[in-house]
Amino acid sequence: xxxxxxxxxxxxxxxxxxxxxxxxxxxxxxxxxxxxxxxxxxxxxxxxxxxxxxxxxxxxxxxxxxxxxxxxxxxxxxxxxxxxxxxxxxxxxxxxxxxxxxxxxxxxxxxxxxxxxxxxxxxxxxxxxxxxxxxxxxxxxxxxxxxxxxxxxxxxxxxxxxxxxxxxxxxxxxxxxxxxxxxxxxxxxxxxxxxxxxxxxxxxxxxxxxxxxx
Numbered sequence: 001x002x003x004x005x006x007x008x009x010x011x012x013x014x015x016x017x018x019x020x021x022x023x024x025x026x027x028x029x030x031x032x033x034x035x036x037x038x039x040x041x042x043x044x045x046x047x048x049x050x051x052x053x054x055x056x057x058x059x060x061x062x063x064x065x066x067x068x069x070x071x072x073x074x075x076x077x078x079x080x081x082x083x084x085x086x087x088x089x090x091x092x093x094x095x096x097x098x099x100x101x102x103x104x105x106x107x108x109x110x111x112x113x114x115x116x117x118x119x120x121x122x123x124x125x126x127x128x129x130x131x132x133x134x135x136x137x138x139x140x141x142x143x144x145x146x147x148x149x150x151x152x153x154x155x156x157x158x159x160x161x162x163x164x165x166x167x168x169x170x171x172x173x174x175x176x177x178x179x180x181x182x183x184x185x186x187x188x189x190x191x192x193x194x195x196x197x198x199x200x201x202x203x204x205x206x207x208x209x210x211x212x213x214x
Contacts, residue, residue, distance in 0.1 A: 004029075008042035023065035026088065028052065035063070037071060037090065046090030051076050053083055055103055067103040068123065070094075083111075085125070094125045102138075108157065110136050110144075120144070120159050128159035140172040143196055145179070154179065154194075163198035170194075 004019035006029070018030035026037045026045065035052030037045050050073040054061045064072045070085040075096050084096035085104075100112040104123060112118050117132030129136075135147035136155075143154050146165065153165035154173070169182035178193045181200070186192065193201045193210065200213035 006042045020063045026066045028063040070104055072101050143173045145170050
């Protein structure tokens with residue numbers, strides 16, 4: 001098996017089974033099936049003890065890295081993994097209690113609890129959504145689509161629901177500030193849209209002019 005050489009600042013050499021690219025001054029390393037992190041001087045900032053989760057970046061599965069001062073890590077608990085976050089000192093800044101978790105982006109992360117429900121937390125590890133959801137999609141242009149009981153709506157960066165959770169389908173928001181929606185019990189000769197304030201619009205398929213729904 002190929003070994004990855006890390007030469008430390010003090011001149012000593014350590015070999016790992018895997019070494020990720022450095023990001024924000026730290027790299028993930030693997031040794032004997034467990035994961036941890038090293039800094040740019042080759043020092044291990046935490047014990048090599050984690051069952052490492054992976055993140056999806058641009059459609060590719062990659063080892064988690066430090067994002068905005070925290071890295072997601074996981075450990076086995078019973079038959080399952082539980083995830084939390086370590087800081088750049090290697091300290092577990094957040095208990096490893098989640099069944100899934102995302103990296104921090106713009107100060108927010110999306111986590112799943114023991115009941116399989118999703119919420120948004122801030123960098124104080126406080127839940128900012130007033131309730132949990134069956135799904136929370138990634139934020140696009142400041143807003144995230146949520147799903148609850150088979151219906152969709154969206155929240156802002158403060159975790160606030162901007163519209164009623166009532167749509168059969170909802171896309172993510174685009175650069176122009178609109179998301180496409182599917183409203184129950186409506187006619188099918190038009191497309192429906194919603195803006196970031198929760199106002200609904202419709203657009204006939206043979207028209208380029210969007211009209212307010214009410």
